[in-house]
Amino acid sequence: MPAAILSPLISLACNKPNDNKNNINDINKNFKYSPASRNELIDLVNDENVNLGDIDTSKITNMSNLFSESYRTDYSGIDKWDVSNVKYFDNMFELPFPETREKVDMSKYNFNNWNLKSAESMYGIFGNLNIIPDISKWNLSNVRDLRGFLGSGYKDNYSKLNININSIRFDLPETIYNVDKQLAGLSLFFHEANVNKIKKPTNYKEEGQDFKKDATPYLLKKPDGNIKYRPKTRHQLRQIVRDGNVDLSTIDVKFIDNIDNLFDFEISKERLAGVNSWDTSNIQSMKNVFKNQDVSLLNINNWNTEKVEDMSGMFEKTKGNIDTSNWVVSKVRDFSNMFAFSHFNNSLEDWDVSNR
Known part of the structure; x- marks a missing residue:
């Protein structure tokens, strides 16, 4: 494998069509395609000859960054999508090319029939769109991360958006945990969007301040060996790791598929070194997980990465070298900026990147 492919500034954001997409088992006679994974779905949406209405999305649980490599301007049929099992919609419509964004008018498509019962995170779902669709009938009561929901989360972005969400139901919990330092994404939303039917959270702090994290609610009633915490969702895991009193090695992440x-x-x-013992066998996405951190004490060469599809920005701008030579990365689709501006200086010659 040429060394240039996996340099310290990895950037492999290429569009490689999947020759097997037409062989996907057709489970529903009303659909031509039934992708079983996010990777298969990405290959389909990147093919402009595929009508989105011909895709059965009922098996998909993660639609994060779904259109981030797409030149598509026609989204006809997206209203037929079954998103009832999708947990993550992060940056779903973050379109990469200005010339494409200018041609996309999402207000032409009906998103109001989407079933969002499983949705947990919609961080930046509408990304950099100039016009977002009517989502007035959405119920986001289960969503725990709405940072940048309508864009970047900053004041100058709201004035550019054509928003019709006067009756949107947020039904947010009384205390918001995941807005972190981009609280402006919610506080400015309430202030600038002139929305009058949103239940505003009653317990939040000013922009730039973190909420107090308390992992106590997720303590196991009886410790399992060294394990004291066994979160079932990414929201729970985020709250636990942000409690500075928690030893990260006491967290069992076997139920988590996105970090x-x-x-x-x-x-x-x-403290970060506590992740060395984590069971990562079910994790599918590790995007930006260690970005900007000092990883010099990490020993994660034995992490199970067989299911991981996204490692973009994982070690971007990190301090310290890291050994990942034993990792299985055959399913990874996105390595972009994985080691950008980092101190990485180890061989990756044994990595199988044939999926790229």
Whole structure:
């Protein structure tokens, strides 16, 4: 494998069509395609000859960054999608090319029939769209991360959006845990969007301050060996790791499938090393997980990465070298900026990147 492919500044955001997409088992006679994974779905949506209405999305649980490599301007049929099992919609419509964004008018499509019962995170779902669709009938009562919901989360972005959400139901919990330092994404939303039917959370702090994290509610009634915490969702895991009193080695993450941006806060390299013993066998996305951190004490060469599809920005701007030579990365689709501006200096010659 040429060394240039996996340099310290990895950037492999290429569009490689999947030759097997037409062989996907057709389970529902009303659909031509029935992708079983996010990777298969990405290959389909990147093919402009595929009508989105011909895709059965009932098996998909993660639609994060779904259109981030797409030149598509026609989204006809997206209203037929079954998203009832999708947990993550992060940056779903973050379109990469300005010339494409200018041609996309999402207000032409009906998103109001989407079943969002499983949705947990919609961080930046509408990304950089100039016009977002009517979502007035959405019920986001289960969503725990709405940062940048309508865009970047900053004041100058709201004035550019054509928003019709006067009756949207947020029904947010009394205390919001996941807005972190981008609280402006919610407080400015309430203030600038002139929305009058949203239940505003009653317990939040000013922009730039973190909420107090308390992992006590997720303590096991009886410790299992060294394990004291066994979160079932990414929201629970985020709250636990942000409690500075928690030893990360006491967390069992076997039920977690997404750790994107998990450590996007100040944490010591000593405490971070607690992840060395984590069971990562079910994790599918590790995007930006260690970005900007000191990883010099990490020993995660034995992490199970067989199910991981996204490692973009994972070690971007990190301090300290890291050994990942034993990792299985055959399912990874996105390595972009994985080691960008980092101190990485180890061989990756044994990595199988044939999926790229």
